[in-house]
Amino acid sequence: MSQRPYNFSAGPAALPEEVLHQAAAEMLDWHGSGMGVMEMSHRGREFMSIAEAAEADLRELLAVPANFRILFMQGGGLAENAIVPMNLSRGEQADFVITGSWSQKSAKEALRYCDAKVIASNAEGGHLTMPDPAGWALRPGARYVHVCTNETIHGVEFQALPDLKALGSDAALVIDCSSHILSRTIDWSKVGLAFAGAQKNIGPAGVTIVIVREDLLGHALAICPSAFDYKTVADNASMYNTPPTYGIYIAGLVFQWVKRQGGVAEMERRAVEKAELLYGYLDGEGAGCYVNRIDPACRSRMNVPFQLRDESRNEAFLAGAKARGLLQLKGHKSVGGMRASIYNAMPLAGVQALVAYLREFANAPL
Amino acid sequence: MSQRPYNFSAGPAALPEEVLHQAAAEMLDWHGSGMGVMEMSHRGREFMSIAEAAEADLRELLAVPANFRILFMQGGGLAENAIVPMNLSRGEQADFVITGSWSQKSAKEALRYCDAKVIASNAEGGHLTMPDPAGWALRPGARYVHVCTNETIHGVEFQALPDLKALGSDAALVIDCSSHILSRTIDWSKVGLAFAGAQKNIGPAGVTIVIVREDLLGHALAICPSAFDYKTVADNASMYNTPPTYGIYIAGLVFQWVKRQGGVAEMERRAVEKAELLYGYLDGEGAGCYVNRIDPACRSRMNVPFQLRDESRNEAFLAGAKARGLLQLKGHKSVGGMRASIYNAMPLAGVQALVAYLREFANAPL
Numbered sequence: 001m002s003q004r005p006y007n008f009s010a011g012p013a014a015l016p017e018e019v020l021h022q023a024a025a026e027m028l029d030w031h032g033s034g035m036g037v038m039e040m041s042h043r044g045r046e047f048m049s050i051a052e053a054a055e056a057d058l059r060e061l062l063a064v065p066a067n068f069r070i071l072f073m074q075g076g077g078l079a080e081n082a083i084v085p086m087n088l089s090r091g092e093q094a095d096f097v098i099t100g101s102w103s104q105k106s107a108k109e110a111l112r113y114c115d116a117k118v119i120a121s122n123a124e125g126g127h128l129t130m131p132d133p134a135g136w137a138l139r140p141g142a143r144y145v146h147v148c149t150n151e152t153i154h155g156v157e158f159q160a161l162p163d164l165k166a167l168g169s170d171a172a173l174v175i176d177c178s179s180h181i182l183s184r185t186i187d188w189s190k191v192g193l194a195f196a197g198a199q200k201n202i203g204p205a206g207v208t209i210v211i212v213r214e215d216l217l218g219h220a221l222a223i224c225p226s227a228f229d230y231k232t233v234a235d236n237a238s239m240y241n242t243p244p245t246y247g248i249y250i251a252g253l254v255f256q257w258v259k260r261q262g263g264v265a266e267m268e269r270r271a272v273e274k275a276e277l278l279y280g281y282l283d284g285e286g287a288g289c290y291v292n293r294i295d296p297a298c299r300s301r302m303n304v305p306f307q308l309r310d311e312s313r314n315e316a317f318l319a320g321a322k323a324r325g326l327l328q329l330k331g332h333k334s335v336g337g338m339r340a341s342i343y344n345a346m347p348l349a350g351v352q353a354l355v356a357y358l359r360e361f362a363n364a365p366l
Numbered sequence: 367m368s369q370r371p372y373n374f375s376a377g378p379a380a381l382p383e384e385v386l387h388q389a390a391a392e393m394l395d396w397h398g399s400g401m402g403v404m405e406m407s408h409r410g411r412e413f414m415s416i417a418e419a420a421e422a423d424l425r426e427l428l429a430v431p432a433n434f435r436i437l438f439m440q441g442g443g444l445a446e447n448a449i450v451p452m453n454l455s456r457g458e459q460a461d462f463v464i465t466g467s468w469s470q471k472s473a474k475e476a477l478r479y480c481d482a483k484v485i486a487s488n489a490e491g492g493h494l495t496m497p498d499p500a501g502w503a504l505r506p507g508a509r510y511v512h513v514c515t516n517e518t519i520h521g522v523e524f525q526a527l528p529d530l531k532a533l534g535s536d537a538a539l540v541i542d543c544s545s546h547i548l549s550r551t552i553d554w555s556k557v558g559l560a561f562a563g564a565q566k567n568i569g570p571a572g573v574t575i576v577i578v579r580e581d582l583l584g585h586a587l588a589i590c591p592s593a594f595d596y597k598t599v600a601d602n603a604s605m606y607n608t609p610p611t612y613g614i615y616i617a618g619l620v621f622q623w624v625k626r627q628g629g630v631a632e633m634e635r636r637a638v639e640k641a642e643l644l645y646g647y648l649d650g651e652g653a654g655c656y657v658n659r660i661d662p663a664c665r666s667r668m669n670v671p672f673q674l675r676d677e678s679r680n681e682a683f684l685a686g687a688k689a690r691g692l693l694q695l696k697g698h699k700s701v702g703g704m705r706a707s708i709y710n711a712m713p714l715a716g717v718q719a720l721v722a723y724l725r726e727f728a729n730a731p732l
Binding site for chain 2 (some may be wrong): 004005007009010011012013014015017020021023024025027028029034035036038039040041042044047074075076077078079081082083086109112113197199203204205206207222223225226227228240241242243244245246247250325327328
């Protein structure tokens with residue numbers, strides 16, 4: 001087979017080629033069952049085994065402790081922006097740290113359900129650095145503190161989780177880790193709830209992963225839909241409503257692929273390698289043509305936004321990239337420019353090809 | 367290729383074999399784009415064209431008028447049980463007609479959001495006949511009347527939609543048509559909103575189709591999550607949150623398949639043919655061994671529950687069926703017995719094979 005293009009989409013995003021081959025091969029008949037995965041009752045033995053394996057593999061990969069439940073839900077991060085406060089706020093205080101578009105949306109949506117307050121922000125200067133936890137105006141009465149640990153659009157990432165206990169807070173830490181889940185370990189001693197839309201670093205859109213400490217279950221507001229009450233979802237092993245079965249299957253194949261590669265530690269090693277290669281070029285040799293203004297200590301390993309210094313060349317840049325098999329590099333409309341998302345499924349060779357093109361374009365006569 | 371088994375799952379359910387072959391063939395590269403459908407940004411030209419075609423084909427197949435919006439959402443029917451009252455009730459009255467498990471769940475969930483009242487029920491006698499609309503205790507102040515037009519578990523189906531206007535009501539009719547959408551035409555002059563989980567008669571779990579009259583948009587309760595506010599979803603062409611892209615693609619392939627077969631009229635002709643064959647056997651030659659107690663005028667063409675008169679033979683029946691390539695015939699746990707779901711994707715040959723086995727089993731020496 002000839003080389004596939006490299007796909008830098010921010011999400012839905014590239015999947016490991018092995019996973020796609022396996023999914024295609026099993027499309028009409030999963031393991032001799034006579035059924036494709038999409039055709040299976042979610043209550044049947046076959047799909048139950050798929051869902052259980054996906055959960056167990058994710059638990060192993062992220063070393064999720066036994067007192068956390070793993071839920072497979074629907075609606076993505078934007079739905080969780082409502083579902084989290086409906087389940088955790090009890091209508092009381094919830095604190096928000098603003099680090100970019102996603103955390104802004106979370107804080108705004110939570111106002112429907114609770115006393116949501118922004119207690120720190122990196123908005124001044126344009127979301128280029130991360131607010132230091134030592135300066136967060138944590139409220140003693142807050143039920144939880146929400147942070148987006150990797151901002152897909154703005155390209156900033158927490159390199160360590162805040163330790164709320166050490167900061168004197170009893171609030172649960174809620175992390176939206178949609179766009180870097182499985183690219184680094186998670187210190188669960190600091191976390192109450194983690195959620196992630198699967199369509200970025202796992203693959204299929206339409207699956208939302210929620211990992212929640214058991215003591216946070218059972219406090220949903222009366223207006224919380226049954227299908228989005230974490231306790232109901234947990235009590236029914238994510239099968240209260242019909243789950244997005246095929247997406248869970250694909251996520252499970254991705255989890256197995258990550259395990260075969262060496263797990264999250266190996267994903268992190270590769271993420272560092274890929275990010276250093278790309279940022280290194282942009283900051284060094286490519287600095288005359290390209291710019292990334294984000295504080296180097298806060299840069300995302302997954303989502304690398306950058307601008308051409310001469311933005312009139314944007315269309316030419318994208319056309320040349322596409323001609324060389326480098327796809328979906330256009331930046332988010334809210335920030336413009338370019339963005340290379342280099343998730344787990346992006347091989348080092350893809351980033352090498354991108355850097356080669358960046359160099360070629362920078363050196364081309366105008 | 368050897369014959370695939372016939373899969374009678376109530377949902378997620380069998381897909382047309384042509385659709386699965388096409389999906390497998392396009393898994394790594396959709397139409398020369400260099401990307402699989404799962405890997406495409408939902409904002410990109412490629413996926414936008416897939417979503418637009420799916421919507422246009424569904425609009426054509428169901429002859430949806432221009433003043434109705436088609437939404438692709440997430441969460442299935444159980445989520446819609448909350449989403450509908452959050453959007454349509456305005457916290458006031460909503461009337462419910464109970465015809466089986468699904469409508470019961472809808473009525474119960476709506477109590478969280480409005481003055482929900484059961485105005486008719488077929489519960490007496492065990493959901494075996496449909497309540498005559500002439501006897502419904504419609505409330506003049508109701509914002510909407512909810513009916514489940516085909517009860518997947520109990521196997522009853524409305525053969526015509528109630529005409530609320532003719533009954534003196536101004537309420538919007540809400541129909542949950544999850545398990546028979548695309549098997550018959552819909553008279554939109556009688557309908558305000560239709561919803562359907564795709565995992566029964568369309569295919570992929572994780573996609574919910576909502577078809578809503580425009581004048582019903584824009585009245586959501588303040589506590590309705592943005593991602594589930596029909597107006598927000600409509601204003602963003604179902605892309606407010608990342609949609610379940612692969613499920614929409616598969617649904618689109620199914621819509622194209624239905625069109626190639628001759629559209630909804632041909633699906634209905636086949637549904638009648640398949641249902642008459644199966645009920646004809648159960649009521650006639652098979653009546654000594656099998657029983658279906660539902661009023662013949664109210665029987666579902668899609669979901670055919672039946673019992674063995676000697677239920678001690680259930681396990682033997684299911685084992686023999688599986689050995690003959692007749693899968694997922696076990697009835698829902700809440701009603702027991704057997705159930706054959708014979709959706710659009712089930713060919714006549716599958717029902718013929720089932721009847722042949724029913725006959726063989728009935729005539730076998732004990």
